Amino acid sequence: MRKPTDRSTVWLSALLCIFTVLLALVMQAAPTRLIDGISVMPTWPLMAIFLWSGLRPHFMPPIVVFAIGLTQDLLTGAPMGVWALSYLVAIAVCRFRGEDGMPRDLPPVLLRFGATLLLAHSIAFAAGSFALEQMADLQLLIIELAATMLMFPLLAFLALRNRRASRAGFIGG
Amino acid sequence: MATRRSTRHDGEQGVRFSRTLFIALLVLSCALIAFDRPQSRSDAFARFRAGFTDITAPVLELGAQPLRAIKNIGPYFRRQGELAEENARLRQQLIEARYWEDLAYRQRDRIEIYEDALNVDTQAIQDRIGAWTVADPRGPFVRARLIGRGAQSGIEDGYPVINLYGLVGRVYETGRRSARVLLLTDLNSRIPVMADRSNARAILVGDNSPFPRLEYVGRQPDIEPGDRIVSSGDDGILPRGLPVGEAIATRDGGWRVRLYSDQAPIDFVWVWPYRRVTPPDEEAGAGEASLLDPQEVGPATAAPGPDTPEDAGPDTQGGAEGTAAGTAGESEGGERPSGDGAGAAAAADPEEVP
Numbered sequence: 183m184r185k186p187t188d189r190s191t192v193w194l195s196a197l198l199c200i201f202t203v204l205l206a207l208v209m210q211a212a213p214t215r216l217i218d219g220i221s222v223m224p225t226w227p228l229m230a231i232f233l234w235s236g237l238r239p240h241f242m243p244p245i246v247v248f249a250i251g252l253t254q255d256l257l258t259g260a261p262m263g264v265w266a267l268s269y270l271v272a273i274a275v276c277r278f279r280g281e282d283g284m285p286r287d288l289p290p291v292l293l294r295f296g297a298t299l300l301l302a303h304s305i306a307f308a309a310g311s312f313a314l315e316q317m318a319d320l321q322l323l324i325i326e327l328a329a330t331m332l333m334f335p336l337l338a339f340l341a342l343r344n345r346r347a348s349r350a351g352f353i354g355g
Numbered sequence: 356m357a358t359r360r361s362t363r364h365d366g367e368q369g370v371r372f373s374r375t376l377f378i379a380l381l382v383l384s385c386a387l388i389a390f391d392r393p394q395s396r397s398d399a400f401a402r403f404r405a406g407f408t409d410i411t412a413p414v415l416e417l418g419a420q421p422l423r424a425i426k427n428i429g430p431y432f433r434r435q436g437e438l439a440e441e442n443a444r445l446r447q448q449l450i451e452a453r454y455w456e457d458l459a460y461r462q463r464d465r466i467e468i469y470e471d472a473l474n475v476d477t478q479a480i481q482d483r484i485g486a487w488t489v490a491d492p493r494g495p496f497v498r499a500r501l502i503g504r505g506a507q508s509g510i511e512d513g514y515p516v517i518n519l520y521g522l523v524g525r526v527y528e529t530g531r532r533s534a535r536v537l538l539l540t541d542l543n544s545r546i547p548v549m550a551d552r553s554n555a556r557a558i559l560v561g562d563n564s565p566f567p568r569l570e571y572v573g574r575q576p577d578i579e580p581g582d583r584i585v586s587s588g589d590d591g592i593l594p595r596g597l598p599v600g601e602a603i604a605t606r607d608g609g610w611r612v613r614l615y616s617d618q619a620p621i622d623f624v625w626v627w628p629y630r631r632v633t634p635p636d637e638e639a640g641a642g643e644a645s646l647l648d649p650q651e652v653g654p655a656t657a658a659p660g661p662d663t664p665e666d667a668g669p670d671t672q673g674g675a676e677g678t679a680a681g682t683a684g685e686s687e688g689g690e691r692p693s694g695d696g697a698g699a700a701a702a703a704d705p706e707e708v709p
Contacts, residue, residue, distance in 0.1 A: 208418040211490040211501070223493055244373065248380045252387075256407045257415070258492035259499040259528075259535055262400070263387030270380055310496040313392045316542060319495040319563040326495065 199241045206230040211257040224330040235277050236284025261313035272302035303327050405530035412533035415489040483625035498541035505532045515627045521598035521615030549587035553577035569610035580604045591631035
């Protein structure tokens with residue numbers, strides 16, 4: 183039976199998960215072009231999904247991954263299902279399996295995320311081009327991919343540091 | 356090694372990636388992609404999307420507030436050294452603007468007299484609906500912005516959206532409290548335009564680049580680099596004369612447009628509730644057609660054409676293609692209100708119309 187403190191930390195991490203995913207979605211749609219010179223937007227929701235599916239796999243079942251992708255489609259005005267499909271497949275293929283889940287070292291996490299990102303964007307490109315009935319903007323997709331890959335190490339480092347700091351794992355997990 | 360051991364709780368071991376659910380969601384995703392294509396989106400999907408943006412608009416508005424607060428930090432520091440020069444230039448422009456202001460007032464008075472004489476009622480500039488941009492996703496699939504005003508404020512699909520500098524795009528997904536604006540740079544954007552100097556017609560085609568293409572310009576177009584490009588109003592969807600941008604020649608001999616609306620970040624925009632002004636000859640034709648047997652009149656007058664604002668769907672391509680045909684004088688019967696049926700009706704004796 184779980185201790186009360188365990189239960190409260192689970193709730194805390196669940197709240198944190200919801201908050202970070204919502205923040206990622208809002209940031210994805212935020213009007214950053216209003217700020218002079220900034221127009222490249224990393225794929226924040228994929229980072230959130232990937233990290234949480236490694237740290238707390240039971241927070242990221244397929245239905246949640248699908249819902250996040252669908253919400254991103256609706257927020258960004260993209261055809262429905264494009265990001266939902268790409269996240270679903272990418273996470274299903276590249277998620278960490280095994281008892282330990284995500285490793286505590288950065289390089290393997292980065293490598294796995296790179297593969298997830300590439301797969302997700304490839305599927306999104308194919309699905310988006312099919313939906314639009316013409317080639318989607320490949321250049322922007324590549325820029326987005328590069329921006330995400332540059333931004334991810336910082337978030338991964340923070341998440342893994344927290345995980346390493348506690349024997350119990352990430353926020354008591 | 357002990358610290359590397361799994362410390363998960365028993366109930367959390369393994370990921371609950373149910374295969375059945377996974378496959379079901381895959382199928383659902385594929386179905387959504389197939390049925391929610393912008394070219395053939397059903398009303399139900401469009402309503403669902405608009406309803407969703409209505410719900411999320413307040414949250415996005417909240418997220419946009421801090422960005423709006425810091426938006427001018429970059430330009431502010433960059434322009435400090437240019438303030439004196441800019442001030443002198445602005446004073447000069449103010450003097451010139453006064454002349455144009457007088458001219459505008461005179462033209463407005465003249466237009467009012469003409470409108471009274473012709474008994475037409477056009478939308479005034481003051482009717483524009485102001486709105487803030489609440490979301491500006493720069494995705495690879497669509498170039499659209501979400502604005503914080505919707506049908507409650509009188510916004511409808513197809514209305515042109517402008518900012519301080521020029522045309523931004525058109526409304527294509529209207530919710531109750533929010534609306535999505537398809538930008539001129541989007542892949543699906545098609546706008547009939549003309550060069551202000553020569554009246555040379557073209558279609559402005561978005562291709563996701565910051566400089567949309569000018570197409571259907573003809574073999575020897577009367578366009579020069581730097582020409583002011585404005586909306587031609589040929590389709591009746593957009594008013595004539597909205598400033599769009601500046602023509603620039605490309606290396607391959609084509610033409611593109613540097614958009615005026617990109618001179619500054621699109622933050623505050625106006626939606627122009629523009630309705631097509633029916634030409635008097637079409638009005639007479641339609642009036643007479645309604646007196647005739649619908650079977651004799653034909654489909655052109657029995658149903659409104661695809662280029663009327665009411666029929667302008669979320670995709671501008673259909674209307675724009677009709678415009679391109681109309682511009683080139685290739686409109687076919689049944690496609691436009693001025694087709695065979697309307698033409699026949701207009702050719703009838705106008706004195707028969709009571």
